[in-house]
Each structure stands twice: as structure tokens, then as C-alpha cells.
Amino acid sequence: MTNISSSAVVAEAEGPLVPVGLPTEPKKAKPGWRSLNFGSRMWIALGIIGFVAALAFIGPLFYPFGPDEKVGSLYDYPTWMNTPPTFEHVLGTENFGYDVLAVLMASARTSIIIGLLAGTIAVVIGVAIGVLAGYVGGWVEELLMGFTNIVLAIPSIVILILISISLQSTNVPFLKGAVGLALVIGITSWPWTARAVRAQASSVATREHIDVAKLSGARTPSIMVRDVLPYLASYAVMAWVLQLASAILAESTLSMLGLGPSGANSLGKQLFWALAFQAVATGAWWAFLPPTIVLTMISFGLLYLQSSLDEVFNPRLRRGKKKNLAKAAARRAETARKLAENQPVEVNA
Amino acid sequence: MSDKDSLEARPAVGQPVLSATHVTKQFRVSGGHITAVDDVSVDFHAGKVLAVVGESGSGKSTLARMLLRLMPVTSGTISYQGKDVTHIKGAELRKYWRDVQAVFQDPFSSFNQFYTVGQTLRRGMGAQGLEKETLEQLIETCLGYVGLKPGDAVHKYPHQLSGGQRQRVMIARALMMNPKVLLADEATSMLDASLRVSALNVLQDLRENLGLTVLFITHDIGQACYLADEVVVMEHGLIVERGTTDEVIFEPKNEYTKRLLADVPDLKGSLKVSKDF
Ligand SMILES: Nc1ncnc2c1ncn2[C@@H]1O[C@H](COP(=O)(O)OP(=O)(O)O)[C@@H](O)[C@H]1O
Ligand SMILES: [Mg+2]
Numbered sequence: 001m002t003n004i005s006s007s008a009v010v011a012e013a014e015g016p017l018v019p020v021g022l023p024t025e026p027k028k029a030k031p032g033w034r035s036l037n038f039g040s041r042m043w044i045a046l047g048i049i050g051f052v053a054a055l056a057f058i059g060p061l062f063y064p065f066g067p068d069e070k071v072g073s074l075y076d077y078p079t080w081m082n083t084p085p086t087f088e089h090v091l092g093t094e095n096f097g098y099d100v101l102a103v104l105m106a107s108a109r110t111s112i113i114i115g116l117l118a119g120t121i122a123v124v125i126g127v128a129i130g131v132l133a134g135y136v137g138g139w140v141e142e143l144l145m146g147f148t149n150i151v152l153a154i155p156s157i158v159i160l161i162l163i164s165i166s167l168q169s170t171n172v173p174f175l176k177g178a179v180g181l182a183l184v185i186g187i188t189s190w191p192w193t194a195r196a197v198r199a200q201a202s203s204v205a206t207r208e209h210i211d212v213a214k215l216s217g218a219r220t221p222s223i224m225v226r227d228v229l230p231y232l233a234s235y236a237v238m239a240w241v242l243q244l245a246s247a248i249l250a251e252s253t254l255s256m257l258g259l260g261p262s263g264a265n266s267l268g269k270q271l272f273w274a275l276a277f278q279a280v281a282t283g284a285w286w287a288f289l290p291p292t293i294v295l296t297m298i299s300f301g302l303l304y305l306q307s308s309l310d311e312v313f314n315p316r317l318r319r320g321k322k323k324n325l326a327k328a329a330a331r332r333a334e335t336a337r338k339l340a341e342n343q344p345v346e347v348n349a
Numbered sequence: 350m351s352d353k354d355s356l357e358a359r360p361a362v363g364q365p366v367l368s369a370t371h372v373t374k375q376f377r378v379s380g381g382h383i384t385a386v387d388d389v390s391v392d393f394h395a396g397k398v399l400a401v402v403g404e405s406g407s408g409k410s411t412l413a414r415m416l417l418r419l420m421p422v423t424s425g426t427i428s429y430q431g432k433d434v435t436h437i438k439g440a441e442l443r444k445y446w447r448d449v450q451a452v453f454q455d456p457f458s459s460f461n462q463f464y465t466v467g468q469t470l471r472r473g474m475g476a477q478g479l480e481k482e483t484l485e486q487l488i489e490t491c492l493g494y495v496g497l498k499p500g501d502a503v504h505k506y507p508h509q510l511s512g513g514q515r516q517r518v519m520i521a522r523a524l525m526m527n528p529k530v531l532l533a534d535e536a537t538s539m540l541d542a543s544l545r546v547s548a549l550n551v552l553q554d555l556r557e558n559l560g561l562t563v564l565f566i567t568h569d570i571g572q573a574c575y576l577a578d579e580v581v582v583m584e585h586g587l588i589v590e591r592g593t594t595d596e597v598i599f600e601p602k603n604e605y606t607k608r609l610l611a612d613v614p615d616l617k618g619s620l621k622v623s624k625d626f
Binding site for chain 2: 216
């Protein structure tokens with residue numbers, strides 16, 4: 001669940017290493033090819049996220065039914081399956097007779113809000129701990145990273161479940177709802193970000209501009225905020241996107257276990273009720289498929305966005321790839337030429 | 350720089366203002382340690398230019414960073430104006446950094462790329478509580494001193510400047526602190542030939558007009574001799590030769606020094622010309 005963000009730690013080494021059909025002279029390759037490719041990735045990701053966001057935040061303004069409005073009975077078929085077909089309740093009704101699409105829109109909204117809140121909390125904690133450990137170093141780093149690794153080692157789902165249960169039995173209404181859930185997810189999912197940011201921060205700390213700032217009389221907090229943080233901003237944005245995705249998935253996991261936010265719909269709660277009322281067994285696909293699809297779209301869109309952002313923020317990644325491709329191409333061309341001329345070819349060349 | 354008090358506080362020409370005594374630095378590396386600076390003792394005399402020469406990896410930067418208190422020593426003492434500064438920290442260290450400034454080799458990574466030249470320059474002065482007008486005046490003076498148009502430069506980001514301009518901004522930044530000692534670690538080696546000469550002349554000027562003590566670190570003995578009063582030659586962390594510039598050029602005792610000098614065939618001739626004017 002929260003492990004998704006581990007990919008922020010590993011510099012992604014994806015992509016075809018030995019592509020087929022390389023041009024023999026890479027310099028003459030169409031210049032816009034790469035950027036076009038990466039651009040479309042970004043647009044697909046933003047398109048998917050934009051669609052879900054519109055469904056959640058704009059959809060309810062135009063849809064005639066609300067999520068608390070009883071419009072039918074248990075699992076009424078989608079109305080376009082009736083004879084004659086109508087488009088009144090496109091996705092039928094769920095177990096309580098509410099309109100599935102109306103509930104879906106409300107659920108998506110709650111899930112996104114929980115994701116935003118939890119993701120932001122996780123990134124703020126993770127970046128703060130990571131920068132402090134990475135920049136200050138020494139025993140501060142040992143201590144903070146020790147703590148981080150302990151939090152990482154505890155199975156977070158267990159902690160999540162325990163805290164969620166204890167929150168549900170409190171009398172503080174706001175902790176029982178979406179905000180409480182977001183807090184719980186946020187404060188259990190920062191360690192990956194902290195580790196990734198620490199590595200980055202300790203490498204920024206060796207840059208000469210840090211020495212220059214010290215010589216200019218800047219104090220440690222000022223250096224961390226003004227000289228280290230800006231160099232990590234792109235990193236933090238990517239971590240945030242990943243934390244968002246993992247928080248939304250964490251919410252649905254908890255909700256499916258019956259620990260969802262009280263007094264609100266959510267994608268996970270929708271699935272919980274669908275399972276509880278035998279939607280899968282009775283073939284009422286319209287009750288469980290739509291929230292599943294929306295969840296998949298959100299996390300796919302965010303992960304895809306993260307990997308395209310990686311290329312935007314890390315031009316080196318692109319250039320590095322290109323250079324490697326060019327080198328590989330040159331090597332292959334040379335080998336091919338030698339083979340063609342019947343020259344000996346080194347096996348490991 | 351027009352600050353009278355600090356001018357008077359400057360020690361008389363010829364006294365050691367900064368010194369390293371039996372300074373050693375070891376780095377832990379996999380499978381043991383390497384001694385980057387090995388029992389080095391060296392004095393910097395007020396108002397003089399001392400050059401530290403040596404091939405890359407000979408420990409020059411490590412020595413400079415220890416003198417600057419940017420890196421702890423393994424053993425030995427750094428003293429400034431007769432006071433042991435080896436282990437000072439906090440406010441005392443920041444005070445030391447007002448007096449002892451540096452310009453580094455890479456004029457790009459010396460900049461925080463997210464800030465303009467103006468912001469970079471103002472950074473150091475915030476702590477000193479200057480009035481806004483005085484500050485802007487000071488920026489103007491210092492940028493003018495290194496030959497940059499203040500109105501132009503302050504709004505630019507580092508990537509909008511050439512390598513030579515960036516290095517001048519860095520010199521201006523150091524000057525604004527009104528230092529007594531300036532360490533230039535390969536500050537000219539990433540500049541091309543013509544810019545290098547003008548940067549060297551700026552340093553020369555600073556010494557002559559402001560009485561600055563300059564530590565000039567370079568792998569190029571030619572540049573060292575152009576600028577310096579005294580030369581120290583380092584090899585593998587050890588000082589292998591030291592003396593006045595003329596002594597080192599005309600009567601080198603060490604084989605390594607002779608080899609370095611042999612790489613600069615025209616040195617003796619060009620030096621005579623440059624020292625004649
Ligand atoms: N932070 C460090 N960790 C380990 N070894 C270092 C470090 N900094 C410098 N060294 C080593 O110390 C030696 C001297 O380096 P340096 O002072 O940078 O030489 P110079 O400036 O004369 O080129 C080199 O062998 C270098 O590899
Ligand atoms: Mg060096």
C-alpha cells in the first residue's frame with residue numbers, strides 16, 4: 001500500500017535498454033521525437049486525473065440526484081438495460097437504493113480530499129525529517145533515520161487499523177470522519193519520503209553554494225530552507241504525487257475493512273457495502289465495478305504523472321538515456337560493420 | 350571597505366594574520382584512510398599574497414577548507430590574529446567568516462541557482478543589520494570594483510551570466526563582507542585565458558588597494574608566480590618547497606618544483622616583464 005512510494009527512492013531505470021531498430025546515426029534522429037513522446041505521457045496522466053476530478057467536483061453540480069436521496073431499491077438495474085432504455089439512473093442503484101453514480105461522485109470527492117490531506121501531511125513530515133537528517137548529518141541523522149526505519153519496519157497496515165479503531169471509539173466527531181482518517185494515513189506513510197529526501201539532501205549539502213552561504217553568515221535553518229529545500233522541490237512534488245496515490249489506496253483498504261470515515265461516502269466504503277450486500281455474488285456489477293475503476297484510474301493517473309514528471313524534472317535522465325542509446329547504437333553499428341567486413345569481433349565489446 | 354574601524358584593526362603588514370600549525374587531515378575511505386594534508390604548517394602574512402601550488406589531489410583544497418573552518422581538522426591548530434580558532438562555532442564562527450572569505454573553483458555550483466545576484470549578495474549583509482540604502486550602495490561599489498554594471502547584474506540569475514561574470518560576482522560577494530583574508534581556491538582555473546588575466550588583476554588590485562591578505566591556490570605555477578609574494582609547493586599533502594616567489598622560480602630545491610616549473614617555459618621572461626611595470 002504505502003510501498004508504492006518506494007519507487008521514489010530508486011532512480012527509475014525503466015525504458016528499453018537495447019531498443020530494436022535503432023538509427024545508425026542517432027544525431028540525425030528526429031529531434032522532437034522524445035519530447036513529443038514524453039509530452040503525450042504527461043497529457044494522458046493529466047487527462048485521467050482531470051476526468052476523475054471533474055467527476056468528483058463538477059459532476060454533482062449538474063447531476064439531478066444526490067448521494068443521500070433514495071431513488072429505488074436494492075440493486076436496481078441501470079436504467080439503460082430496461083425496455084425501453086432510459087438514462088435516468090445510468091449506473092442503477094446500490095444496496096440502500098441510492099443512485100450509484102451520485103454516490104460514486106461523492107465518494108470520489110471524499111477519497112481525493114483524504115488523499116490530498118494525507119499526502120500533504122506525509123510529504124511535509126517526510127521532507128522535514130529528510131532535510132534535517134541529510135543536511136545536519138552526524139548523530140541527528142543517525143537518530144532520525146533510526147526512527148524512520150523503525151516506523152518503516154512496523155507493518156503500517158496494522159498501525160493504521162489499530163489507530164482507526166481507536167479513533168472510531170472516540171467522542172470527537174471530526175476524528176471519526178475523513179479528516180481523522182487522513183491524519184492517520186498521513187502520519188504513518190512519511191518514512192519513504194523521508195529516506196528519499198535524506199539521500200538527496202545530503203548530496204545537496206556537499207554543493208559549494210552551501211559553503212558560500214555559510215561564509216555569508218547564514219544560519220543553519222536559513223540554509224536548510226533557502227539553499228537545500230529549493231533543490232529538493234521537484235523531488236518533493238514527485239513524492240507528493242506518489243503519497244497521494246498511496247493515501248487514496250490506503251483509505252480504500254481501511255474502508256473496505258469497515259474502518260472508513262463515518263458520515264461520508266468514500267470509494268472504499270462503496271466497495272465495503274457492495275461486498276456486505278453480496279453484489280459480487282448476485283452479479284450486481286454496477287455496485288462494485290464503478291468505484292474499482294475510479295480507484296484504478298486515480299492511482300494509474302498519479303503514477304503515470306509521477307513518471308512523466310521524473311523526466312521533466314530530471315533532464316539528465318532523458319539526456320542520459322539518449323546518450324546511452326547513442327552509444328549503444330554506435331557500438332552496434334561498429335560491430336555490424338566489422339561483421340560485414342569479416343573482421344574479428346570481440347565478444348564482450 | 351570604507352569602514353575605518355576594521356581598517357585600523359588590520360594588523361601591520363608582515364605579521365602572520367592567519368596560520369596553520371601542524372595541521373593534518375585524514376579521510377576514512379574503504380579499507381583504511383588517506384592523508385590528504387600531512388602535518389602542514391604555514392603562515393599568511395598580512396597584506397601579502399601567498400600561493401599554494403600543487404597538482405590536482407595534492408591536498409590544496411582540503412587545506413583551504415580547514416583554514417576556512419568548513420571542514421574539521423584531524424589534528425593541528427588554525428589560528429587567526431593570534432587566537433586559536435580551530436574549534437570555535439556558532440556566533441564566533443560567523444564572526445570569523447566575516448574576516449576570512451573565499452572564492453571557489455566552480456563559479457556555477459557556488460551559486461544558489463534559485464536566487465538572483467542581488468539576492469545572493471544581500472544574503473550575507475542581512476545578518477549585519479545594514480540600512481537598505483547603505484546596502485545597495487555597498488553592492489554597487491563591490492560590483493563596480495570587479496567591473497560589473499550593478500544595475501544590470503543584480504536582477505540576473507546565475508545561468509544568465511558568463512563564467513567570468515559569475516566568478517566576479519563571487520569575488521564581489523566576498524568583498525562585501527569586508528574581509529581581511531581572501532582564499533581563492535582555483536578561482537581562475539575555470540576561466541579562459543583573457544578572463545583569467547583580468548581576474549588575476551582584480552586580485553592583485555585588492556591586495557594593493559585594500560591591503561587584503563590573499564591565499565591563492567592553483568595547480569598552475571605560472572599564475573602563482575604572476576601574483577604571489579611567497580609560494581608554497583604541495584605534493585601528496587606535504588609541503589615540499591617554500592620561499593619567496595623569486596627563490597622558488599630561480600633556485601628551486603625540490604625535484605617536483607623543478608618539474609612544475611619546466612612545464613612553463615616562458616615563466617622567467619614573462620615574470621620579469623610583469624614585475625617591471
Ligand atoms: N571528502 C573527501 N573524502 C575522501 N577523500 C577526499 C575528500 N576530499 C578530498 N579527498 C582526497 O584528498 C586528496 C586531496 O584532495 P584535494 O584537497 O581536493 O586536492 P587538490 O585541491 O589539491 O586537488 C585527494 O586524494 C582526494 O581524493
Ligand atoms: Mg582543489
